[in-house]
Amino acid sequence: MVGAKTFVSACALAVLLCVSNVDAFKCYDCSGTDCADEFTKSSSLESSLTTCVACTKTKTSGVVTRDCSLVAIGNDCTTSGDDAYCTCDSELCNGSNNMAVSMATLLGATLVVFFSNI
Numbered sequence: 001m002v003g004a005k006t007f008v009s010a011c012a013l014a015v016l017l018c019v020s021n022v023d024a025f026k027c028y029d030c031s032g033t034d035c036a037d038e039f040t041k042s043s044s045l046e047s048s049l050t051t052c053v054a055c056t057k058t059k060t061s062g063v064v065t066r067d068c069s070l071v072a073i074g075n076d077c078t079t080s081g082d083d084a085y086c087t088c089d090s091e092l093c094n095g096s097n098n099m100a101v102s103m104a105t106l107l108g109a110t111l112v113v114f115f116s117n118i
Contacts, residue, residue, distance in 0.1 A: 025091040027055030028066040035064045041095050055094035057086045066094045 029047035030039075037059065039045075045066075052068035059065075060083050069087065077086035088094055 024051045024053060026050055027052045027068040028092060028095050029068055031065040032063060035066055037064055039064075039095075041092070046092065054087050054089050055092070057084070057088075057094040059084045 026046050026049070028035075028041070028045050029049075030045045034045065047068040049068050049070075051070060054069040054071065054073040056067045056069055056073075057064065058067075062082070072089065073087040075088050077084060079085075086094070
């Protein structure tokens with residue numbers, strides 16, 4: 001059985017890791033031949049908007065599009081066959097081939113494992 005202090009400490013840690021300021025940042029903004037899965041990162045492909053709160057990478061029928069979102073979406077990737085829609089929430093994060101898992105996702109999974117073993 002987990003003690004009350006351990007439980008409160010785990011909850012406080014979870015809140016501190018999950019709560020963050022929504023800071024605006026830049027994303028890559030391109031489509032088509034300049035924007036293939038394997039692409040050369042360049043400042044000319046950075047969005048002119050500096051108010052992005054999420055970045056997206058979409059691949060539909062082999063065409064890749066990277067864009068800025070003004071809505072916080074989090075870190076996720078949905079695929080269907082060769083098509084994919086990925087979102088991330090850090091500076092120029094849509095420039096990689098693989099989108100990263102957020103700290104909140106890792107923390108949540110850790111807490112589930114921890115509390116399921118009690």
